Amino acid sequence: MRRKTYVSTQVFGKAGLFRKLRPVLSSLDMELTERCNNNCIHCCINLPSHDALARKRELSTEAVKKILREAVSLGCLSVRFTGGEPLLRGDFQELYLFARKLGLRVLVFTNATLITPGLVALWCRVPPLGDIEVTVYGMKKSSYEAVTRVPGSYEAAWRGIHLLLKNKIHFVVKGAFLPQNKDEMGAFEAWAAANVPQLDGPPAYSLYFDLRCRRDDAAKNRLIKSLRPSPEEGLRVLVRQKDKYVKGMQAFCSKFMRPSGEKLFSCGAGCGGCVDAYGVFQPCMMLRHPDCVYDLKKGNLRDALEGFFPKLRETKAANPEFLRRCARCFLKGLCEQCPAKAWMEYGTLDTPVAYLCGAAHEQARFLGLIGKKEKAWTVNDWQGRIDAFVKKGR
Amino acid sequence: MESQVFLNKVYAPSGDVVAREVAGEFIIVPIASGVGDMEDEIFSLNETGKSIWDKLSPAKSLKDVARELSVEFEGPLAKIEKDCVGLVQELLKRKIVIEKGKK
Numbered sequence: 001m002r003r004k005t006y007v008s009t010q011v012f013g014k015a016g017l018f019r020k021l022r023p024v025l026s027s028l029d030m031e032l033t034e035r036c037n038n039n040c041i042h043c044c045i046n047l048p049s050h051d052a053l054a055r056k057r058e059l060s061t062e063a064v065k066k067i068l069r070e071a072v073s074l075g076c077l078s079v080r081f082t083g084g085e086p087l088l089r090g091d092f093q094e095l096y097l098f099a100r101k102l103g104l105r106v107l108v109f110t111n112a113t114l115i116t117p118g119l120v121a122l123w124c125r126v127p128p129l130g131d132i133e134v135t136v137y138g139m140k141k142s143s144y145e146a147v148t149r150v151p152g153s154y155e156a157a158w159r160g161i162h163l164l165l166k167n168k169i170h171f172v173v174k175g176a177f178l179p180q181n182k183d184e185m186g187a188f189e190a191w192a193a194a195n196v197p198q199l200d201g202p203p204a205y206s207l208y209f210d211l212r213c214r215r216d217d218a219a220k221n222r223l224i225k226s227l228r229p230s231p232e233e234g235l236r237v238l239v240r241q242k243d244k245y246v247k248g249m250q251a252f253c254s255k256f257m258r259p260s261g262e263k264l265f266s267c268g269a270g271c272g273g274c275v276d277a278y279g280v281f282q283p284c285m286m287l288r289h290p291d292c293v294y295d296l297k298k299g300n301l302r303d304a305l306e307g308f309f310p311k312l313r314e315t316k317a318a319n320p321e322f323l324r325r326c327a328r329c330f331l332k333g334l335c336e337q338c339p340a341k342a343w344m345e346y347g348t349l350d351t352p353v354a355y356l357c358g359a360a361h362e363q364a365r366f367l368g369l370i371g372k373k374e375k376a377w378t379v380n381d382w383q384g385r386i387d388a389f390v391k392k393g394r
Numbered sequence: 395m396e397s398q399v400f401l402n403k404v405y406a407p408s409g410d411v412v413a414r415e416v417a418g419e420f421i422i423v424p425i426a427s428g429v430g431d432m433e434d435e436i437f438s439l440n441e442t443g444k445s446i447w448d449k450l451s452p453a454k455s456l457k458d459v460a461r462e463l464s465v466e467f468e469g470p471l472a473k474i475e476k477d478c479v480g481l482v483q484e485l486l487k488r489k490i491v492i493e494k495g496k497k
Contacts, residue, residue, distance in 0.1 A: 006443035006481040007488070010421070012434045021417035075416040103412035103423040105434075126426055127433045170433055 012078065012105045012129055023075020024305055029274035029285050030067070032092070033058055033084040038111055038148040040137065042176060042227050044210040044286075044344070049088055058277045061091040065098055067275055070301045072102045078130065080107040082285070084277065087114035093122055105129040111137075112160030113153055120167045131198055132171040134161060135206075138181040139188050146180040170198050176206040177237055178227055185237075202241065207234055208336060208359060211344040213286050228355065231362035239366065249367055254390045256333035259382070262316045262323060264339050264349055266332065270309030283309055286340035289349060315339075317350040326352050330382035331369070335360035397486035399479045401457040404494035406450055411490050413447065420444045422490055429489045437490065443481045452494050456482060 010017050035054055036046035047054045059067075068079065079099050086092060087110055099106050107130040123132070136157070138144030144154040164171045173192050175185070189202045196203075209228055211221045229237065239245045260266040270283035281294040281304045292312055294304040317323055326337055336356045339349040346353075364370045369385050379385060399405070407413065410426035422437040424430055430437065439447055445467075449459040460475040467474070485491040 004477075004480060005484065006440055006446075006477070007484045007490075008438050008440075009430070010436050010438055011432070012436055017421070017436075017438065018417050018419055023417045072414075077416065100425055101412065103414045103421075103425075105423075124427060127424075129424070129434050129436075 023077070025071055025074040025076045025272055025301060027078040027080070027272050028067075028071045028076050028301075029080045029082060029272070030064065031082050031084065031274060031276045031285070032064070032086040032089050032095070033277050035088055036083060036085040036111070037088060037113060038085070038137075038150050038153055040148050040176075041180075042147070042178060042206070042209045042224055044213045044224070046084060049085070054277070058089075059275075059279050061094060063279060064091075064095055067279070067296065067301065068095075068099050068102060068104070072104065074301060074305070076104065078105040078107065080109065082109040085111055085114065087119070093119060096122065096128075097126060100126050100128070108132045109135075110160075111135055111148075111153075111157055112164070113156035115160030115163050117163065120163045120169060123169050124167055127170070130170075132164065132169060134164070134171055134173050136161075136173050136175055136188060136203075137178075139184040139191065143181040143184060147176065147178055165195060172196060172198050172203070174204045174206070176209075177229060185240075201244070205237060207237060208356065210286060210341070213288050213340075213344050215344065215347055231358040234359050235362045235366055238363065246367070249363075250390050250392070252333060253367075253369075253386050257330055257382075257386050258332060259328050259330050259377075260326065260332045262327050263313075264315045264317050265313040267338060269339070270305075270313050273304070273309070283312060284340055287338075287343060289339070289343045289347075292339065292343075292349070315349070319348065319350040319352075321352050322350040325357070325375075325377045326350075329377040330379060330386070331360045331364050331376045334363050397483050399456070399482045399486060401460065401475060401479065402455050404452060404455050405482050405486070405491045406452040406494055407447070408490055408492050420447070424490075431488075437488070439481075442477050446478050446481050450482075450491065 033054070034045050034047045035049045035051055036043070037049040038046070039048070040046065071079065081096070086108060089095070096106055106128045108128065110132065112134045137147040138154070141154040144157070145151060173196055175181070175188055192199055192203050207229060209224050211224055267284070269287060274282045274285040275296065276282060276288070279296045281296050281301065282288055283292055294308045296304070317327060329335070337353050341353050341356060342348050342351045345351065361370065361376065364376055365372065367389060369389055370376050370379065376382070408429070410424065410429050412423045412425055414421050414423060420439050422439070424435070445463060446459060449462055456478050457475070460471060460478045463469070464471040464474045482491060486493070
């Protein structure tokens with residue numbers, strides 16, 4: 001006879017926990033600061049760590065706690081502390097512990113340079129229940145600091161990473177594919193495979209770098225554009241494990257590829273969101289267009305999630321080029337075109353981003369979804385193309 | 395190894411977990427290390443388990459809990475006692491509850 005069980009085990013982040021209802025908010029991103037102790041050449045958000053004005057404007061400890069409490073009351077299970085560099089905040093440990101004691105899983109995005117034995121001891125005693133995510137900018141001091149532009153950051157980051165390793169704290173690493181470090185991909189991946197058991201494959205890379213998401217620095221935007229790989233080079237990174245990539249794309253295409261139509265938001269933006277360092281609730285981490293954000297000083301998460309964001313998600317594109325191309329393009333799943341990207345590139349919500357269009361078409365050509373000179377929005381039988389591609393994998 | 399559970403003992407939720415009700419599901423989230431087996435696990439209880447959990451208190455023996463439930467649900471005491479012991483066994487081995495007075 002089978003023994004009765006009263007307790008079932010669930011893994012955070014895996015489907016199957018909710019059988020009947022969904023919480024109003026299941027996860028929340030909190031950008032604790034825009035300041036960072038690195039000055040990365042490709043970064044879309046960082047302000048100097050000593051920026052007094054930014055620091056003064058940041059949410060107080062109590063204000064962050066109030067938002068976390070409301071998030072939990074709405075059913076939130078998971079919060080991601082990001083930045084800037086979230087560990088720059090003097091109250092980071094207090095906020096971390098507060099969130100965990102509310103029953104939240106806490107994910108942390110960090111450059112690892114400010115990880116201390118004290119913080120690691122806290123993570124050992126009160127585990128985050130999720131991985132710490134560390135971006136590694138290079139395997140050598142010369143490449144690492146050519147990216148971060150801060151002397152000593154290489155040693156500090158690796159000291160932090162070794163503290164995580166020594167204390168068996170779960171963490172994952174990701175890379176940023178830049179001219180300064182691209183020759184070290186092999187070394188980085190070999191190191192990650194040998195040392196980071198939480199990774200179930202090669203590390204992910206930031207590849208198509210975003211422009212400044214506050215549209216605050218034209219010179220920096222020119223620099224970021226100069227660092228972006230060409231569509232051909234981007235494709236070479238994506239297909240370095242060709243069979244795995246193609247198989248993954250077959251599964252992906254069967255579910256997510258179709259023209260988006262005139263609706264601007266076909267992603268999950270606004271179903272959760274990101275609270276910026278100053279208490280403004282964004283529908284996603286990148287979209288800071290003033291018409292798309294909700295000031296939590298004048299309201300609350302629930303009003304944003306149940307009133308403001310649902311209306312925003314109904315927004316339709318008006319740009320004729322978007323309607324002619326993006327609305328009819330079945331590469332939606334391959335293309336990163338979205339209101340946030342259009343905002344960062346052009347200050348609008350619906351201007352087609354030429355760079356992303358090029359990258360998506362390069363991938364589609366490689367996968368055999370379109371011909372050499374074909375534009376995906378001119379393909380009428382797009383479903384037939386997808387079916388044929390998916391069928392090849394069976 | 396199965397944990398020994400006795401009806402005359404007192405069992406209460408550990409301070410190292412937080413119980414939450416989210417979208418109709420009752421879940422228990424570990425706070426400190428050592429609860430459960432893995433570092434990213436949470437736990438959910440079935441309806442019987444949730445009813446028992448709600449009654450667990452440092453002021454009541456497991457027998458008191460079973461008696462209260464038997465009155466509340468008008469069910470046979472012996473069966474409810476069996477459920478109480480079964481649940482606490484599962485929770486004790488995961489360190490979600492502790493036996494009061496035990497060092």
